[in-house]
Amino acid sequence: xxxxxxxxxxxxxxxxxxxxxxxxxxxxxxxxxxxxxxxxxxxxxxxxxxxxxxxxxxxxxxxxxxxxxxxxxxxxxxxxxxxxxxxxxxxxxxxxxxxxxxxxxxxxxxxxxxxxxxxxxxxxxxxxxxxxxxxxxxxxxxxxxxxxxxxxxxxxxxxxxxxxxxxxxxxxxxxxxxxxxxxxxxxxxxxxxxxxxxxxxxxxxxxxxxxxxxxxxxxxxxxxxxxxxxxxxxxxxxxxxxxxxxxxxxxxxxxxxxxxxxxxxxxxxxxxxxxxxxxxxxxxx
Amino acid sequence: xxxxxxxxxxxxxxxxxxxxxxxxxxxxxxxxxxxxxxxxxxxxxxxxxxxxxxxxxxxxxxxxxxxxxxxxxxxxxxxxxxxxxxxxxxxxxxxxxxxxxxxxxxxxxxxxxxxxxxxxxxxxxxxxxxxxxxxxxxxxxxxxxxxxxxxxxxxxxxxxxxxxxxxxxxxxxxxxxxxxxxxxxxxxxxxxxxxxxxxxxxxxxxxxxxxxxxxxxxxxxxxxxxxxxxxxxxxxxxxxxxxxxxxxxxxxxxxxxxxxx
Numbered sequence: 001x002x003x004x005x006x007x008x009x010x011x012x013x014x015x016x017x018x019x020x021x022x023x024x025x026x027x028x029x030x031x032x033x034x035x036x037x038x039x040x041x042x043x044x045x046x047x048x049x050x051x052x053x054x055x056x057x058x059x060x061x062x063x064x065x066x067x068x069x070x071x072x073x074x075x076x077x078x079x080x081x082x083x084x085x086x087x088x089x090x091x092x093x094x095x096x097x098x099x100x101x102x103x104x105x106x107x108x109x110x111x112x113x114x115x116x117x118x119x120x121x122x123x124x125x126x127x128x129x130x131x132x133x134x135x136x137x138x139x140x141x142x143x144x145x146x147x148x149x150x151x152x153x154x155x156x157x158x159x160x161x162x163x164x165x166x167x168x169x170x171x172x173x174x175x176x177x178x179x180x181x182x183x184x185x186x187x188x189x190x191x192x193x194x195x196x197x198x199x200x201x202x203x204x205x206x207x208x209x210x211x212x213x214x215x216x217x218x219x220x221x222x223x224x225x226x227x228x229x230x231x232x233x234x235x236x237x238x239x240x241x242x243x244x245x246x247x248x249x250x251x252x253x254x255x256x257x258x259x260x261x262x263x264x265x266x267x268x269x270x271x272x273x274x275x276x277x278x279x280x281x282x283x284x285x
Numbered sequence: 286x287x288x289x290x291x292x293x294x295x296x297x298x299x300x301x302x303x304x305x306x307x308x309x310x311x312x313x314x315x316x317x318x319x320x321x322x323x324x325x326x327x328x329x330x331x332x333x334x335x336x337x338x339x340x341x342x343x344x345x346x347x348x349x350x351x352x353x354x355x356x357x358x359x360x361x362x363x364x365x366x367x368x369x370x371x372x373x374x375x376x377x378x379x380x381x382x383x384x385x386x387x388x389x390x391x392x393x394x395x396x397x398x399x400x401x402x403x404x405x406x407x408x409x410x411x412x413x414x415x416x417x418x419x420x421x422x423x424x425x426x427x428x429x430x431x432x433x434x435x436x437x438x439x440x441x442x443x444x445x446x447x448x449x450x451x452x453x454x455x456x457x458x459x460x461x462x463x464x465x466x467x468x469x470x471x472x473x474x475x476x477x478x479x480x481x482x483x484x485x486x487x488x489x490x491x492x493x494x495x496x497x498x499x500x501x502x503x504x505x506x507x508x509x510x511x512x513x514x515x516x517x518x519x520x521x522x523x524x525x526x527x528x529x530x531x532x533x534x535x536x537x538x539x540x541x542x543x544x545x546x
Binding site: 094105152169170171172173174175176177178179180183188189191192194 | 298308346348351353376377379380384385386387388390393394403406407452455459471
């Protein structure tokens, strides 16, 4: 009887586990199927073309790819140093009285839905960027800044957790050799937590590159590659969010699917790299 | 009430009326403790768990100051200065009084960089000087032969016993006057333990050593003086042989004969 219950339970859990795999496969094949028309018609011109004009059936995704890469790059450049600073403060420097409230508020920030960041960015960030950098304010730069604020709490929290795994005895050993707090942080804590820290950056990168709502508000959906960061631009998810409603032809519809396939592959790759880092950290610990 | 022998030779450290309480506790972990520590010899601290022996050891290099809220009073004299003074330069103190921990603590860097770490903290930059002193420290810690072909390799690839000797090499590389050992072999197998014990005995020509151990045989094997602590007090300090063969305090006798502990 017991044996039967065991078997039943093991089979149910196996089924549930497999269904997750099936789900991934299903989503992937759906995207591929729907993209086929555009893949066949456009080939590599889809990725390399820089003209996106649905009315004359031109679908070049390069401006969206460029926008995704650059806005994410800006976000990382702004968020990484701040996240490291916050994490060092929380794990090594803050007095116990500050650690908890600051730590909790960072986790609360991480829980804010991205659409809220988007709205807040539109009403409070756009004017600031307009006043300081010029342009209309709806721009690549604004998108990068809003994104950086969105990924910062997650990065800071995970980096702090990674730093907290440094054994006290290891830090004490460095102090016992005459190390200062700064010596211990840079020579012991950061190298020890390095794999976890890099992993958190890559996960944040994955979130930033696929982020839709926070940037849709402030980016503009303009398919044009411009090196002027104060100009409106677009990214893959922004294009998807703005244009599915308007897709009136088969090829338009299919190229949007191909865009989402592209995004899926990129995100997948990023997550895989992050996983690799996390696994390596576990092996060391 | 405590029996503490006179130490005739020079003293490395002298504890006077030392009291210590951890943050958040009212009961002191060490109460009015007086203890001389002889120069160029090995002093072992034994006693049951929670007797305060590690607490005392960690007071000698002010490790307790890393954590807020710990309170202490009294004096610990080192070269006639009270190292408990708030004016004490802790970085300088910790270079003079080194420490080895109960688990090997190889830093996440190469074997060479581990040993060079303390010297680099002191600002030694000259490459030949660093290389010479690293080699000498590794030789003194009896590990040079095993690692000389892989100095650039990650120190975490060494075995536990090798890592602990690496930590000793790292500690003696900065030429301390006193070395504190906090149960240095508790994570090691018997063969590695024997190697570390041999090394500790060899080191006493150059440094004064205080070793906390939960292993009475180890204290008997390596030390010149042994202090028995119980509930935050030093019950007896004597020449090791005398303390184990003819203890003068009833508590000491009960502890070393295994009546409690």
